[in-house]
Amino acid sequence: MRLHNTLSGDLEELVPSEPGRLRMYTCGPTVYNSTHIGHLRPALIADVLARHMRRKGLEVQWVSNFTDVDDRIIARAAEQGIPPSELSGRYINDYLTNMEALGIHVTRFARVTEHIPEIVEMVRVLVERGFAYPLEGDVYFRVASKADYGKLSGRALESMRPGARVDVDTRKESPLDFALWKGAKPGEPSWPSPWGPGRPGWHIECSAMSLHYLGNAFDVHGGGSDLIFPHHENEIAQSEAFTGSAPFARLWLHNAMVEVDREKMSKSLGNFVPLTDLVQSWPAGTLRHFVLATHYRKPLHFSLQALEEARRGWQRLVDARQSWREAVSDGAAGAPAGPLAEASARAARDFTAALDDDLNTPGALGQLFELVRVGNAALPNRPVAGLGQALETLEEAGEILGLWQGQGARAARDDISAHLLDLLVELRAEARSYRDWSLADRIRDRLAQVGISLEDGPEGTRWRLGEGAAPVAPARP
Numbered sequence: 001m002r003l004h005n006t007l008s009g010d011l012e013e014l015v016p017s018e019p020g021r022l023r024m025y026t027c028g029p030t031v032y033n034s035t036h037i038g039h040l041r042p043a044l045i046a047d048v049l050a051r052h053m054r055r056k057g058l059e060v061q062w063v064s065n066f067t068d069v070d071d072r073i074i075a076r077a078a079e080q081g082i083p084p085s086e087l088s089g090r091y092i093n094d095y096l097t098n099m100e101a102l103g104i105h106v107t108r109f110a111r112v113t114e115h116i117p118e119i120v121e122m123v124r125v126l127v128e129r130g131f132a133y134p135l136e137g138d139v140y141f142r143v144a145s146k147a148d149y150g151k152l153s154g155r156a157l158e159s160m161r162p163g164a165r166v167d168v169d170t171r172k173e174s175p176l177d178f179a180l181w182k183g184a185k186p187g188e189p190s191w192p193s194p195w196g197p198g199r200p201g202w203h204i205e206c207s208a209m210s211l212h213y214l215g216n217a218f219d220v221h222g223g224g225s226d227l228i229f230p231h232h233e234n235e236i237a238q239s240e241a242f243t244g245s246a247p248f249a250r251l252w253l254h255n256a257m258v259e260v261d262r263e264k265m266s267k268s269l270g271n272f273v274p275l276t277d278l279v280q281s282w283p284a285g286t287l288r289h290f291v292l293a294t295h296y297r298k299p300l301h302f303s304l305q306a307l308e309e310a311r312r313g314w315q316r317l318v319d320a321r322q323s324w325r326e327a328v329s330d331g332a333a334g335a336p337a338g339p340l341a342e343a344s345a346r347a348a349r350d351f352t353a354a355l356d357d358d359l360n361t362p363g364a365l366g367q368l369f370e371l372v373r374v375g376n377a378a379l380p381n382r383p384v385a386g387l388g389q390a391l392e393t394l395e396e397a398g399e400i401l402g403l404w405q406g407q408g409a410r411a412a413r414d415d416i417s418a419h420l421l422d423l424l425v426e427l428r429a430e431a432r433s434y435r436d437w438s439l440a441d442r443i444r445d446r447l448a449q450v451g452i453s454l455e456d457g458p459e460g461t462r463w464r465l466g467e468g469a470a471p472v473a474p475a476r477p
Contacts, residue, residue, distance in 0.1 A: 137183025
């Protein structure tokens with residue numbers, strides 16, 4: 001399998017350093033607000049990689065983190081008059097619930113506040129070795145002490161300027177030096193350290209936790225491309241200074257951003273739909289299909305229309321799986337030979353090849369749709385030679401992509417309800433087109449009685465469930 005390594009800029013073979021075991025770390029969210037589909041993307045890409053590697057027979061140890069102490073968490077908690085731990089705990093629980101619903105199973109979630117001793121020890125060693133220096137209760141990493149600083153982002157040290165997330169502090173030896181430890185301020189959470197009470201800086205957290213659980217030179221470090229600089233650049237510098245060896249991580253896997261109107265989706269811009277709303281309103285398989293239909297290194301353009309297109313595509317795969325299952329159960333599967341069996345073998349081979357080629361999930365999905373096309377065309381002619389093989393291929397490949405997630409009785413009922421709501425919205429639109437305002441208003445009012453509101457806009461009508469919920473249904477013409 002080959003993956004694009006940001007560090008080298010090339011496609012590289014993914015060969016685990018420990019035979020039979022893949023060690024992987026991905027940066028998780030800073031939990032000061034609801035997470036969105038931009039946070040889902042790196043987790044979902046890593047999940048597919050983990051599923052694919054397990055299918056190849058590897059054990060996967062995957063660690064991700066929660067930044068649960070941060071300036072923004074402290075500020076938001078103060079606004080709400082609650083402890084920072086209560087605020088972060090609320091959003092951590094939401095995130096874990098969403099991950100479970102989407103079938104994303106990380107081996108271990110690590111919280112910063114549960115790893116303060118490891119962080120303090122790492123900072124202490126960096127100070128001892130001259131890579132960091134204390135300053136009035138703070139501790140800063142001395143960027144100039146690492147001659148290869150900038151090797152991940154490709155930035156030359158002399159050309160760098162302090163960025164948005166680098167504190168400009170005239171006390172520091174260099175404006176580029178970044179905080180490893182922040183001295184306590186009144187009313188903020190803090191922990192004891194050799195430099196006085198305080199809390200960790202942003203970058204040191206991931207280094208300390210990944211090294212603690214995965215050891216040095218682990219196989220894959222993932223995250224969004226917005227983290228390449230300064231976060232991941234700083235992780236490399238401080239980690240390799242601490243261990244005295246390189247590489248800190250052998251392969252850096254970065255996904256492009258999720259965009260809305262060609263702007264990065266982010267909590268700070270406020271241009272996002274909470275992931276919880278999406279998970280509650282769309283089938284898990286639809287959300288996975290939506291993300292995986294675009295290659296991870298290309299921007300993912302979010303819209304309700306795009307989600308509806310993904311739902312239709314996913315539904316075609318689900319319907320094929322169900323009808324093939326029923327046909328096999330009814331004894332309609334013929335001999336394991338013929339054109340469909342050949343198409344199944346070809347789809348299985350090319351599906352794996354697509355994922356082996358830099359996690360080409362759009363190409364992998366394409367193989368499933370082609371197999372469904374061939375299988376559905378053959379289905380009316382009973383018995384169907386090769387149907388059993390085709391079903392097995394579809395089942396296994398869909399499992400690697402997680403497309404069948406949530407396909408239980410509750411998911412089926414939710415999907416039926418969504419279809420019925422869509423039908424009512426369509427019927428109301430037809431009534432309005434005929435100027436039958438009485439019927440249109442009757443549909444709207446009856447839906448309102450059961451907690452479903454309709455919003456008419458230039459792109460059509462959207463429905464939403466419950467007071468204060470975001471509009472979730474696709475726009476209708």
